[in-house]
Amino acid sequence: MKSAVENLNPTRVRLTVEVPFEELKPSLDAAYKKINQQVTVPGFRKGKIPARIIDQRFGRGAVLEEAINDALPKFYTEAVNSGELDVLGQPEIDITEFNDNEELKFTAEVDVRPALEIPDYSGIEVTVDAIEVSDEDIDKSIEQLRDRFASTTPVERAAADGDVVVVDLEASVEGKVLEDGVAKGISYTIGSGQLLDGIDEAVIGLEAGGSATFSSELKGGSAAGRTAEVKVDVTAVQARELPELDDDFAQLASEFDTLDELRADTARRLERMKKYDQATQAQEKVLDALLELIDVPMPEKLLKDEIETRKQNLEQHQFPMMGLTWESFLEREGKTAEEYDAQLEEQAKKGIKTQFVLDELVKKEQLSVSQEELTEHLMRRAASSGMSPDQFAQAVVESGQVPMLVGEVARGKALAAVVEAAKVVDSNGDTVDLEDEDEDGETVEATSEAAEAAEAPEQSAEAAEETPEV
Structure with a gap:
């Protein structure tokens, strides 16, 4: 087999493949065997029909078509590996030349990951909201608790x-x-x-x-x-x-003996929440700054498929649960169909770009994912899905999505590395240390959540090579 690669643009290639007829023999034998198991010819036992009889009764063309459908994925994959291509999605196959006992020629056009240069990102600087817990914040939280005991x-x-x-x-x-x-x-x-x-x-x-x-x-x-x-x-x-705001209420609604102790604990809890929000904001802003530094060519077919998948997810899953139609949804959003399409395209572009950039960072920084890190991520995903960890893990394995989860963790680590190298200050001008420990001893650090939020979750750009068929 011979193959050649032609770059159509930075994100799409055309493979030209030539396969000698002799290399089709294993697929041809498999085609005869498959047809043998499916048909019955008087005078012959099932599975024992000679090839010439199958050709006479059902036509050589049917056998060749079956053989090509069996062989194409293998030869396409060999051509992809030979060209060292990082392909995205399913190729468009076109058989350009084939006759019985002659060479098979076909082309395959497919999207590929663009080559990216990751610049020095250590100079990124972002500003986040300062952590401020006011008496009004505490009062509001206490009032919500009070409301629950009405x-x-x-x-x-x-x-x-x-x-x-x-x-x-x-x-x-x-x-x-x-x-x-x-x-x-x-x-x-x-x-x-x-x-x-x-x-x-x-x-x-x-x-x-x-x-x-x-x-x-x-x-x-x-x-x-x-x-x-x-x-x-x-x-x-x-x-x-509503119950009176006094020590009796503190004892009723919490483990504390006095209202002052309850207010102090509420202040600590709100501060932890604001620290988490601050860390998330830092991740998002650092990610946006990183993406601004890098020009990422966009695969048109991948983008089109991603947008369509997101729309289908809205129509088939989210709209029925919320009792919405496109008309009522757009009215609620205060947008025209054209405005929402433009917004959806920008979101899809950012998701694809984020995944490309973070995946390139994973390779550049040679980041790996430990079993412990994967397990922790699986537990978080299970909690957000409403499934038990065992149920979620089983579903992930059965659907072949373990590599996807590994990719999510790796991209989270890549983003964490960028955040660590960046300078983060708050609105008061103070440097923010995202590795400060909170009261529970948990480290507030960059996680994979900001990366996941910006990625393209519906049509993953990490799609493996698909198996084409004609």
């Missing part, structure tokens, strides 16, 4: 903002009550925004036994996205009572 008392008066009402709901579309549009005995805090749009205005002023109707766009169920007429019956009105 009690309710039945009252005989009209419902007001902040009250809890117990309601029965009945939703109708075009005059017909929906089968899944009836609910009874629902407790709802007026003003919480956790039920249907319009219900607050409908129930305020109603006493127990009162009814009202209002219009609302349904967010889920069989009529998701449609406007329904909703009848609401108030069966009870309850006033919420």
Whole structure:
């Protein structure tokens, strides 16, 4: 077999491959064997039909087609390896010349990773928000905790903002009550925004036994996205009572004996959260600064496929869960279809560019991933997916996604190396040490999360060589 590589542009090549007919013999034998197992010819046992009989009965062309489909992936892979190409996605195969007992010639056009030069990144400097925990922040957090321990008392008066009402709901579309549009005995805090749009205005002023109707766009169920007429019956009105902010509350809501101790612990917890947010912000800003330094040619087909995959994910997975259509989604986002397409393209470009750059850094810095690092990453991913670590690990192995997870960890380490080399200051002008330890002894350091957030998760640019077929 002979092959040659032609660079069409920095991200796409054309392979020209010539295969002597003799090298097709193993695939030709396999084709006869496969057909032998699939067909029946009177007078011959299954699997024992001579090749000449198969040619006569089913045509030599069918055998050759089967043989080529079997051989192409192997010869394509050999050509890729011979050319030392880092291919992306599935090639476009074109058989340019082939006759029985003659040489097979074909071309394969495929996207490849662009060659990148990683410049000196030690001069990157970014500014992040300073860590400031105000009394207002502490008060807000304590108030949220206080709200969780509120009690309710039945009252005989009209419902007001902040009250809890117990309601029965009945939703109708075009005059017909929906089968899944009836609910009874629902407790709802007026003003919480956790039920249907319009219900607050409908129930305020109603006493127990009162009814009202209002219009609302349904967010889920069989009529998701449609406007329904909703009848609401108030069966009870309850006033919420917040506990007093004192030492008794501290003992009720926490392990602390006094309110002052609770406030001090809240301040420490908020500071830890702000440190984490600061580290994440530093990662994102350093990544953006790194990407600005590097010109990355963009594979057009990979970009097109990535955009299409992201759109399909929205349509097929996220929209049904949120009860949205493209029209309602764009309205919610406040964008036209053209504006959202442009935004989606920029996100996809950044994701692909991030992966290319960080993968190149992994090679340049010769970074590896230990079993412990992979396990820790798997645990984090399992937690975010809602699966147990064992379930997630099994799913990853069965779907062949272990290399993808290894890549995520390696790219996280590459980004961490860049962050470590960068100068990070806060808005007060103070140098930020991202390796400071928090109260729990955990190190606040660059992780793979910022890299993952910017990558192209739907159509991975680390796609291996696909197996073509004609």
